[in-house]
Amino acid sequence: NAGVTQTPKFRILKIGQSMTLQCTQDMNHNYMYWYRQDPGMGLKLIYYSVGAGITDKGEVPNGYNVSRSTTEDFPLRLELAAPSQTSVYFCASSYVNRGTQWLFFGSGTQLSVL
Amino acid sequence: QQQVKQSPQSLIVQKGGISIINCAYENTAFDYFPWYQQFPGKGPALLIAIRPDVSEKKEGRFTISFNKSAKQFSLHIMDSQPGDSATYFCAASYQGGKLIFGQGTELSVKP
Numbered sequence: 001n002a003g004v005t006q007t008p009k010f011r012i013l014k015i016g017q018s019m020t021l022q023c024t025q026d027m028n029h030n031y032m033y034w035y036r037q038d039p040g041m042g043l044k045l046i047y048y049s050v051g052a053g054i055t056d057k058g059e060v061p062n063g064y065n066v067s068r069s070t071t072e073d074f075p076l077r078l079e080l081a082a083p084s085q086t087s088v089y090f091c092a093s094s095y096v097n098r099g100t101q102w103l104f105f106g107s108g109t110q111l112s113v114l
Numbered sequence: 115q116q117q118v119k120q121s122p123q124s125l126i127v128q129k130g131g132i133s134i135i136n137c138a139y140e141n142t143a144f145d146y147f148p149w150y151q152q153f154p155g156k157g158p159a160l161l162i163a164i165r166p167d168v169s170e171k172k173e174g175r176f177t178i179s180f181n182k183s184a185k186q187f188s189l190h191i192m193d194s195q196p197g198d199s200a201t202y203f204c205a206a207s208y209q210g211g212k213l214i215f216g217q218g219t220e221l222s223v224k225p
Contacts, residue, residue: 042203045212101163103158
């Protein structure tokens, strides 16, 4: 069982470059999320999706875009990379069972913008 | 207010001791309060969770205490072990599942 798979694991970008962080899940979850994690700041929600074709902004969406064309895939796009986007990015998917929300995270993408 | 405030930022406990991490929230619409455990280089993993109709939930050595009137909840780790050394995040959710995370607590359990 692959779970939530993120690629790449590491990436260095120059200011102004663009890139797409890939995320795919094989658990058939409708809910998917993108978080960024900065030291001492916890995880901040960037964007989320409740199903294919439906996305919405989270707490810190500026500078990012997402799409959800299939249940499995939820890529995150950085159009004009800035040093403030240096962070660790986590993709996650979730389902609810017996009142417990099970959120499964990928292993993360460490991004540096120089 | 959508914030979840977590303390302390770091915690050192001796093996066998009790680790206590606290969180506070303001939004009374939150209806689900999980705790996540994260090891270095890994994504967070669900540890234990509680809903506001329950004041305490215990799973093994991990207990959540919930005080609805004070809008606070805490994680207690009994008989702390070196293998519990990790970063712990509290969180709260609303509106169908968007989780708002606390700032994290780095726990170190000394042998």
